[in-house]
Amino acid sequence: MNWVDNWHCRFCGEPARGGPVCEGCRADLPWNDLACPRCALPGATDDICADCLGAPPPMDMSLAPFVYAPPIDQLIQQLKFNRLLADARWLCDALADRRRDHPAPLPDLILPVPLHRWRLWWRGYNQAAVIARHVGRRLKVPVQLHNIGHSGARVHQVGLDARARRRAVRGAFDVRLDLRDRHVALVDDVMTTGATVHELAQAVRAAGARHIEVWVLARTPKSQGRAAARQSTARPGQGRT
Template identity: 45%
Template sequence: MDVFGVDGWLDRGLRLLLPPRCLLCGGQGAGTRDLCAGCAGDLAPNAPCCPGCALPLATPAPACGACLARAPPFAAAWVPLRYEHPLDLLEARFKFHADLAAGRVLAEQLVDCARRAPPALPQLVVPVPLHTARLRARGYKQALELARPLARAVGVPLRHDVLLRSRATPAQTGLDAKMRRRNLRGAFAVAPDFAWPDHVALFDDVMTTGATLHEAARTLRRAGVARVDAWALARAPRR
């Protein structure tokens, strides 16, 4: 189920009845969007960043120190925005407070980024799954709802049923990188009898330490995927 149909007929109909208002400042939205041009300009692009893990960098470099010391399990990372104010406000409203208007705004920004600077296109986009217990509590998969309009915009198929969350894990919030990696060990599995293509992009909403995408990528590599890329909406700076 597409919980916010970006550019869908229902979405267009609602916008005719309800003039867009900026979700951040309350001013008039730009065009048909619930975000004004000024607040959209405050969303920080993730550049320069490490091409391997998308970590924000002060100056361009072939790789960050962590990737030089140990290459990540994905071939490249495409994360166009930085996880900082005010994007963090929209993400929190979408992820933790079921604010689907905030999710629609984030999806629109993500699609804009892909159209301006498209990533290397895979054969399949796979959003990072939620465990069924977390899904029941939240009611929707935030990574899927952002990945769906993105995959549609770049013309790549999406499957949300071939990477599975095999065990429930405690929330990652508040854990350091080492604890996040330990928390996620063995958390994913692949659907049996699925014929994986050679090149897959994993998508998550926010890449914090990268532990979730690392573990999911390792799972896909063990399943025989030759190239796994990491995609996300936003990347957090190193603490």
């Protein structure tokens, strides 16, 4: 599928080429260009952040093309309630392009962060799976959509600090795959505290994975982590951490 060329920029309304965002608006987006290579936390340099130095996370690397900030945050919020639209496509393309530009070899397998079945039923689809499928197609990496259960009943996470949120998602994933010696990428829409992907990364590591990457569309900056997380759990179906 190729972009048709008659676009009007979704931000400024001016004619745009090759996609729904014009070059000027594209340049103004909150690109996450300097970030920690382990957890994708936006920073002043691309060195490993203090958190990852202090307590290395269970993933080997993380990528997020955008900082979770206006106007990307609203687009991603809309993604949760709409199937893959033009907006979602260019956001996913930005993630695929970011990974393609990275020199490391591509993973063998992409695993979207599963949604608890109650949330899946409520919302009708898992946005992480939608992103994974699109990015997998662009990068020609297979996507494994099943065989990971979201077994843990999640406690209400509003007002919990990062450590309490990590406790709340512990044991949430049930990986029914043999991942021995596999190089996998875990995909989600946003990483805030990282509690959810940390938990899945640990389960995937326990299933044998040798190298684990995390790919998200956007990463929440540190100072906003708790506020954004609180907002994202304010309604059922929005509880990603």
